[in-house]
Amino acid sequence: MKGLKRTHRCTELKVSDVGREVVVMGWVQRRRDLGKLIFVTLRDRSGIIQVVFNSETDPELHAKASQVRSEYVLAIKGVLARRSEEAINPNMETGEIEIIASEFRILNKSEIPPFHIEEITEANEVLRLKHRYLDLRRPHLQRNLMLRHRIAKIARDYYDENGFLEIETPVLTKSTPEGARDYLVPSRIHPGKFYALPQSPQIFKQLLMVAGFDRYIQIVKCFRDEDLRSDRQPEFTQIDLEMSFVDIEDVLAVNEGFVSRLFRETLGIDIPTPFKRLTYSEAMERFGSDKPDTRFGLELVDISDIVSESGFRVFKDAVESGGSVRAINAEGAGSKFSRKEIDALGEVAKTYKAKGLAWMAVEQDGLRSPIAKFMAEDEIQSIKDRLGAKPGDLLLFVADKDQVAFDALGHLRLELGERLGLIDHSRFDVLWITEFPLLEYDQEEKRWAARHHMFTAPMDEDIEYLEKDPGRVRSKAYDMVINGYEVGGGSIRILSQELQARMFRVIGLTDEQARDRFGFMLEAFRYGTPPHGGMAFGLDRLTMLLAGTDNIRDVIAFPKVQTAACLMSSAPDTVEEKQLEELHIKTVSKESEE
RNA sequence: GGCCCGGUAGUUCAGUUGGUUAGAACGCUAGCCUGUCACGCUAGAGGCCGAGGGUUCGAGUCCCUUCCGGGUCACCA
Numbered sequence: 001m002k003g004l005k006r007t008h009r010c011t012e013l014k015v016s017d018v019g020r021e022v023v024v025m026g027w028v029q030r031r032r033d034l035g036k037l038i039f040v041t042l043r044d045r046s047g048i049i050q051v052v053f054n055s056e057t058d059p060e061l062h063a064k065a066s067q068v069r070s071e072y073v074l075a076i077k078g079v080l081a082r083r084s085e086e087a088i089n090p091n092m093e094t095g096e097i098e099i100i101a102s103e104f105r106i107l108n109k110s111e112i113p114p115f116h117i118e119e120i121t122e123a124n125e126v127l128r129l130k131h132r133y134l135d136l137r138r139p140h141l142q143r144n145l146m147l148r149h150r151i152a153k154i155a156r157d158y159y160d161e162n163g164f165l166e167i168e169t170p171v172l173t174k175s176t177p178e179g180a181r182d183y184l185v186p187s188r189i190h191p192g193k194f195y196a197l198p199q200s201p202q203i204f205k206q207l208l209m210v211a212g213f214d215r216y217i218q219i220v221k222c223f224r225d226e227d228l229r230s231d232r233q234p235e236f237t238q239i240d241l242e243m244s245f246v247d248i249e250d251v252l253a254v255n256e257g258f259v260s261r262l263f264r265e266t267l268g269i270d271i272p273t274p275f276k277r278l279t280y281s282e283a284m285e286r287f288g289s290d291k292p293d294t295r296f297g298l299e300l301v302d303i304s305d306i307v308s309e310s311g312f313r314v315f316k317d318a319v320e321s322g323g324s325v326r327a328i329n330a331e332g333a334g335s336k337f338s339r340k341e342i343d344a345l346g347e348v349a350k351t352y353k354a355k356g357l358a359w360m361a362v363e364q365d366g367l368r369s370p371i372a373k374f375m376a377e378d379e380i381q382s383i384k385d386r387l388g389a390k391p392g393d394l395l396l397f398v399a400d401k402d403q404v405a406f407d408a409l410g411h412l413r414l415e416l417g418e419r420l421g422l423i424d425h426s427r428f429d430v431l432w433i434t435e436f437p438l439l440e441y442d443q444e445e446k447r448w449a450a451r452h453h454m455f456t457a458p459m460d461e462d463i464e465y466l467e468k469d470p471g472r473v474r475s476k477a478y479d480m481v482i483n484g485y486e487v488g489g490g491s492i493r494i495l496s497q498e499l500q501a502r503m504f505r506v507i508g509l510t511d512e513q514a515r516d517r518f519g520f521m522l523e524a525f526r527y528g529t530p531p532h533g534g535m536a537f538g539l540d541r542l543t544m545l546l547a548g549t550d551n552i553r554d555v556i557a558f559p560k561v562q563t564a565a566c567l568m569s570s571a572p573d574t575v576e577e578k579q580l581e582e583l584h585i586k587t588v589s590k591e592s593e594e
Numbered sequence: 595g596g597c598c599c600g601g602u603a604g605u606u607c608a609g610u611u612g613g614u615u616a617g618a619a620c621g622c623u624a625g626c627c628u629g630u631c632a633c634g635c636u637a638g639a640g641g642c643c644g645a646g647g648g649u650u651c652g653a654g655u656c657c658c659u660u661c662c663g664g665g666u667c668a669c670c671a
Contacts (some may be wrong), residue, residue, distance in 0.1 A: 034634085035627035050631070070621090087629055095631085112622065115605060118632090122606050122620090126663055179671045199671085226670040351597085351667065440671090453671045562664065 002105045004075045011047035011093050018082045018097060024049065025075045025107070027137065029117070031068055038065045042074060043117075045142050050089075050098040051076050061101060071110035071117065077103040125553075129567040132558055144555045147266060148543045152219055154265055155239050155539075158258045164217040164241060169204035171197060171221070176517050177509065178450060180224035183234070191584040197223035200536060202453060203521050205242040206493060209532040210524045217241040219539065228562045230551050231485065231541055235560075239488075239542075242534030248476055248492055251533050252432060255488070259430060259480065266546050269428060276431040280474070283433050284402075288326075288410025290436070293484030294429045296422035298413045300326050300406070303397070306382045312374035314358065318399035325399040328409055329387040330416045333394035334361035334368070342394070348415055349398060354408035358397040362389045371397075414484065428545070430482050435459065438466075438475035439506065447508040452477040454503055456491040457533075466502055476533070487542050490535025497525060 007023045026044035038053040055062035068074065078099040089095035114130075115123035117137045128135040135141060156166065175182045175196035182196040198204075200222045208216045218240045225234060243251060256273040263269040276294070283292050286299045304324040307315040315325045330337075337345075346357035360369035362384065372380060387395055396412060398405045417423050438458045439448040448470045450456060458466060462473040477491035494500045500522070504514045514522065543555040553559040560566050580587065 030631075030633095032630050032633055033627085034630060037628040037630075039630050039633085041631070052629085054628075056628080084629080087631090089631055092631075112604070116621070124601095124605080124663085126601095127605080129663095180669085202671095224670060227668090229670085230665075232670070353667090450671050456671085563662090567663090 002075065002107070004077055004103075004105060006075070009046035010042055010044050010049040013049060013080055013094060013097060013099075015082065015096055017080050020080050021077065021102075022080050022099065023075065023077045024051075024099065026073070027110075027117075028068055028070055028072045028074060030070065031065075033066060036062070038062060040065065040068060040074070040076075042076060043137075045146075047093050047139070049094040050092075051078065051101050051104075052081075052098050053101050057100075058102070061104065064106075065101070065104070068106065069110065069112070071113050072106055073108040073110070075105045075107055076101055126561075126567060129553075129559070129561065132568045136557065141554065144543065144547045144549070145557060147547050148539070148555055150266055151262060151539065151543055151546065152239075154262055155217070155219060155258065155537075158261055159215075159217040159241065162215070162254055162257070164215040165213055166218055167208055167213065167216050168218060169198070169201040169208075169220065173198050173204075174517075176203070177513070178454060178507070180226050183223045183225050186583040186585055188582050188584075199224050200238060201240055202455070203518065205240060205534060206455065206532065207521065207524055209242055209244045210527065210529050212244075212530075214244045214530075215241070216243075216534075225564075228560065228564060231544065233540065233552055233556060233559055234564045236552075237539040239537040239539050240534075241536065242532060244530040244532045246492075246531070246533055248434070248478065248533070251490065251492070251535060252478065255480070255535060255537075262542070262546070263428065263430075271428065271430050275480075276429075278431060278433055279435040280433055280437065281435070284406050284410075288406040288408075288413060289484070290433055291479065291481045291484055291486045292410075292431075292433075293414060293417065293423070294431060295424055295427050295483060296417045298328050298330060298416055298422065300328060300409050300413070301387055302326050303383055303386060306379060306386065307375075307399075310375055310379060312358075312371050314356070314371075315397070315399050323399065323401040324405055325397060326405045326409055327383070327387055327395055327397045328413055328416070329389055330394040330396060330420065331390070332392050333416065333420060334363070335392040336420075337361075337394060345396065345412060345415070348412055349396075349408040352408040352411050353404045354398045354400055357408075357412075358399070360389075360395040360397075362391055362393045362395065364391045425548075428482060430480065433479045433481055434477075435474045436477040436479070437471065438462070438473040438477075439470045441471065445508075448506055450503075450507055451475070452489070452491050454507060454509075455493045455500070457494045457499075458503075463499070466506055470506055478535070480535075480537070482542075482545050485541055485545060486538075487545065488535055488537035490533065492531075492533035495529060495531050497522070500525070 004023050006025045010024055010026060013022060024042055026042045029041040029043040029048050032039040036055040040051045040053070041048045042051055053062045053065035076099060078101040081098055081100050083096055083098055113134055114127055115121060117134060119139050121128065121138060172185060172195040175184065175194065180199050182199065185195040185197065187193045187195060201218060201220055205216050220238055220240050221235055222238050223235050228234065256275050260271045260273050263271045280290055283290055285302070287294070288300050302324055303326065304319045307325050308319045310316045318325055342359055349357040358371045360367050360372060367380065383395070389395055398408045437451055438456065440451045442449045452475060457476045459474045459476055465472045475491060477489065479486050479489035481487065494503060540552050540555055544550070544552055547555055549555065558566065558568065565571065
């Protein structure tokens, strides 16, 4: 640093430090050259402060300062001064003070950056991702990553105080069936064999319970080779934990403690415990989603019984074939939305497999609706009564299989909540979803599959239906949902080997396959396994919510784009032929594959 | 794999029914400027219109293909 030692970060300097000689180091945010007077705003991770160079008091220094450009790295020594009354900048944290430079060094120069480093940037995200190290200089991202650090720190502290031990699990591990697509790593020593990167440390953390560690936590990278979304990256971080000698209530309680502390210590928001709870079926019935945003109403209403004999065949047929007719009252939207806008809502519904969207706009004297002419007067009245319809309201209907009706109306509800401005974005609604179905039917594979994972315990009272009626079995699984995002989930695990074997059979896993894939786990469970369960939080999503952003890339230092590529490093990329040989791998070009 | 949106100076964008030499703002360079803080004023440099092909006398503009990016559905226990 050419003889200078930093004394403060930029915004650590306060009015009370006026008169002191200080040294700050950082990047040039802006240079304002007024001729004989130059102002430089210097930026470090804490923020910015103004430095003054005056040609009258020090012509040589002033001349040197005129050479300075944006993003140059400077060390500045000077006396902290109070600005005169007129010169105070109320929009700046350090707006009442400035440094009168007496000495400075250009520690490093900078080329002209491809985009300007500022709080709100207009630069295209591709460009910013290519130069992520520059984008990360922006206060917005600096704050997010500092927040992420705080969250991780609070997690470690909190769980440590509650008797959890941080234990690392392998990254090079074994591929297991079900779940997401694995990232595979070829073995050099074992030709033709592969490690898998963990989708989560599930099996290992359960084995740590067998080993007697009692309470485990790890902040750990997980990998899933599936397509990306604005809240999904192929490598992401979990706050992963597991506990022995517990039932659902114990797990929920300890994690409520964590989350409420998190909100208190990061945002100063009090989230009262215990958290609200909804069962899966209630969440679906009322919100059409297993991760409902409960910050606003527009709840779904079942009108199947009213329309089971309807003259409108679409409704009648849906009910007759075992589905349902469900509706939302978009209050006030009838007078706000044009025909075109209502049709656009229909397109939204179709995205989620609904065949169409029926609607009624309630008016002062009657209805505007393409379906009303098929329906009886009292039928319409019953529907209006049940939905509490008033003039100006828009009633939207989906008639289909339950799952489709839930899905379409659930998403429509979110769309409407946003469009009608019903969502209070300053609010945080935290809740648990419980009693998930244990299994779901996989249409492609034509078999039942574990909804959470295959070590999740069924609810005791439903075990008897495991073979008879798999879809009916509820599980001891739970998700934590905040503002419509699934931020975490977990379950109590199967303890009995006999039950585990039944579970494998139901999902179509032969004894041999089970032994081959997790023989080591099944063997371990024979040597005295404590009852246990746990959960995992998505650290990225938690950070996203607390940071108030809706894109996961804003809280990851070096994220990947939708094609799972890193625009900065150009990963993934080809490798040397020699590397492939060592790994016993031949690549096949796309053309010869077809 | 499907659907939708986008790609024009360094950046953000405009560019008419296809018509001469593709514009603006910011940034950049130079000069002037002692209280700026998105400083101001003056002048200047800066373009393979993502790539390839086609239609046309003529393409940034129309057509086809392709590449790159974003969103979304399938997918993600």
